[in-house]
Amino acid sequence: MEYSEKVMERYNNPQNVGGLDDNDKNVGTAVVGAPSCGDVIKLQIKVDERGKISEAKFKAFGCGAAIASSSLITEWIQGKNLADACGIRNQDVAEYLSLPPVKAHCSVLAEEAVSGAIKNYKEKNGI
Amino acid sequence: MSEIYLDYQATTPCDSRVVDEMLPYFNEEFGNPHSVNHAMGRRAKEAIEKARSQVAELIGATDPKEIIFTSGATEANNLALQGVARFHRAKGKRIVISEIEHKCVLETGYALEREGFEIIKIPVSKKGVVDLRLLEESVNDRAILVSVMTVNNEVGTIQPIEEISDICRQKGVLFHTDAAQAVGKITVEASRTDLMSISGHKIYGPKGIGALYVQLKPRVRLSPVLFGGGQERGMRSGTLPTPLCVGLGKACEIAGQEMENEQARLTEFRECFLKTIFDNLKKVYLNGDVEHHIPGCVNLSFDGVEGESIMLGIPGICISSGSACTSEILEPSYVLKAMSIRDDLAHSSLRIGFGRFTTNEEVAYAANQIVEVVNKLREMSPLW
Missing domain, CATH: 3.40.640.10 (Type I PLP-dependent aspartate aminotransferase-like (Major domain))
Incomplete structure (x- = not known):
């Protein structure tokens, strides 16, 4: 697969790899995708008292596009409030990384991971 | 290299x-x-x-x-x-x-x-x-x-x-x-x-x-x-x-003249390669028949890591993968599927092929590089 430089940068040096404490009520977690499909993204966010995402971490099982999409979206959502983070569309990720059309689903997965983590955070906090 | x-x-x-x-x-x-x-x-x-x-x-x-x-x-x-x-x-x-x-x-x-x-x-x-x-x-x-x-x-x-x-x-x-x-x-x-x-x-x-x-x-x-x-x-x-x-x-x-020598060489490559992999990595599975196989072909699944992502980490080494991500149709290898290999392990597979112009150094280098990349990717895998 031919990838853009932006994908390769993030594959070679992914940002925000790791995890956050799921027991912390300020942490929202989502696991999207399926091993049988070849892509799984686990994404976690920590929300501060002002309602902003202070930290985002991910782990990914998947191709270069999945790793790069996860890395990019964690970079983008840090410092954003939940509404703005939710507003990031998969097309923005795919466009920024110049993903080949066949890899568009990786950016969809990254978007789903963000909305899933936000949903989980809101559920935990009764919002 | x-x-x-x-x-x-x-x-x-x-x-x-x-x-x-x-x-x-x-x-x-x-x-x-x-x-x-x-x-x-x-x-x-x-x-x-x-x-x-x-x-x-x-x-x-x-x-x-x-x-x-x-x-x-x-x-x-x-x-x-x-x-x-x-x-x-x-x-x-x-x-x-x-x-x-x-x-x-x-x-x-x-x-x-x-x-x-x-x-x-x-x-x-x-x-x-x-x-x-x-x-x-x-x-x-x-x-x-x-x-x-x-x-x-x-x-x-x-x-x-x-x-x-x-x-x-x-x-x-x-x-x-x-x-x-x-x-x-x-x-x-x-x-x-x-x-x-x-x-x-x-x-x-x-x-x-x-x-x-x-x-x-x-x-x-x-x-x-x-x-x-x-x-x-x-x-x-x-x-x-x-x-x-x-x-x-x-x-x-x-091929007729050199088959016997080549089989011996390739068998040695295969053993040397597999030893490095299995000595250094857990949960790696050999796909195929251990007894009835051609010596130059090794197909492995690396649990927890997707095949294409391994290949990206070793850009100088030309190998192939049974992962869907390396195919245009996003389906994992039908061969591994027919062999009842778990889907995620099919996505995690690499095929490494040795041949007439392969050297000992290349085999050792490739094995070490694969170990390194798999370890790195496993650290960021939610499945590991």
Whole structure:
């Protein structure tokens, strides 16, 4: 697969790899995708008292596009409030990384991971 | 090390001895091998007949006339399946193949299915070996052909050709084998089959040439797929490409002479490679049959890590993966699926192929690089 430089940068040096404490009520977690499909993204966010995402971490099982999409979206959502983070569309990720059309689903997965983590955070906090 | 080629099941470089043999036939001895009324044509024909004998000898064919040159194994497989199907359709419409045949056999089968033939796909074991009992049961009196590959291209498993041959002989059904991955690497016996497909570029010959062995005694009849001047005993029309035929012949000659030494070398590479991998990584699984395999092919699944992401981390090493992410259709390898390998492990698979020009250093380097990348990727895997 031919990838853009932006994908390769993030594959070679992914940002925000790791995890956050799921027991912390300020942490929202989502696991999207399926091993049988070849892509799984686990994404976690920590929300501060002002309602902003202070930290985002991910782990990914998947191709270069999945790793790069996860890395990019964690970079983008840090410092954003939940509404703005939710507003990031998969097309923005795919466009920024110049993903080949066949890899568009990786950016969809990254978007789903963000909305899933936000949903989980809101559920935990009764919002 | 800048670039290491470990994808010898995909293709091989043309051996320079092969290239040397071919060169005069491009511009010096360019005569049409079918223009036997002048000396130049006859010399080209002579070169082709020598090549035919070299191919015949490698696969143990008794008569060089049994070798029909084609453009490659894909055409040979098409000719075998379509040719037999069309010629023998009055006798029956069933063709028995395996689930792990190369795409060119499967797709030819599907095309014949649309014409009204019945294609039976025999499942394989976890090791990738065809189920002989089911195969035998499937060969009924409507069956006209059994086609099972000698060696699988993804996992390197060798099929029980003798047993399949016995079943076919006993039932009086033609037996074809796609031996593209076997010829020149292990001993194959044409006499065990009625039809056998051969590829040039898998054995250090040129691309664009292959052959179909078609047994003469008893004579196997088939309808041509290409019509024209009636070359190749009427089975494959078209002017033969003299340089390519000469190249295939030479490649077969060299393969025959060096097979034994090469098997030993490749076995050593394989063992050395696997030792480094298994000593340094947990949960790595070998796909295929540990006993019945060609030495130059290793197929491994690395639990928790996707195949394409491993390949991205070792850009200088040319290998391939059974992961969907490396294919345009986003489906994981159908071969691994047929072997009941878990989907996630199919996505995690790599095929590493050693060959004639592989060195010890390359094997060691590749193994170490793979260990390093897999460790790095596992650290960021939610499944690890």
